[in-house]
Amino acid sequence: MRVVQAYRFALDPTARQGAALASHCGAVRVAFNWGLAQVKANLAQREAERSYGIPEDQLTPALSWSMYGLRKRWNQVKDEVAPWWAGNSKEAYACGLTRLADALSNWRDSNSGKRKGPKVGFPRFKTKRRAARSMRFTTGTIRLDGHTHVVLPVLG
Helix, strand or coil: CCCCCCCCCCCCCCHHHHHHHHHHHHHHHHHHHHHHHHHHHHHHHHHHHHHCCCCHHHCCCCCCCCHHHHHHHHHHHHHHHCCCHHHCCHHHHHHHHHHHHHHHHHHHHHHHCCCCCCCCCCCCCCCCCCCCCCCCCCCCCCEEECCCEEECCCCC
């Protein structure tokens, strides 16, 4: 039998850690918005090509909406898109791309009838004001320092 256990912690960060947390949350937003811009540009390009009468087999290749496809593309262009990327944990960018992949999947399933309930709209760009400031650490070295402290990658 395998036991998986999860913990939730309330954080009490120092001023430096608070700024680093805000930076990580901004990185989530940047990765989400970058991926959404890529998807929208690809969809618009393919739609324009269809309007010109180009056959389906000659259209611009469709962009993969999976988290792995988006992350592979992100890793190819991250130095140009976000030259400051190394200042944050890789988990921040993975979190944003995972959220985008989930949102696109929900939209596609909703439009095709696979998803029950009301129709889900196409994902929108996240702004500093509207976006929830959150992120997840799913991998990496997360450890407990005694019973009162958790140590997160890059943040400490």
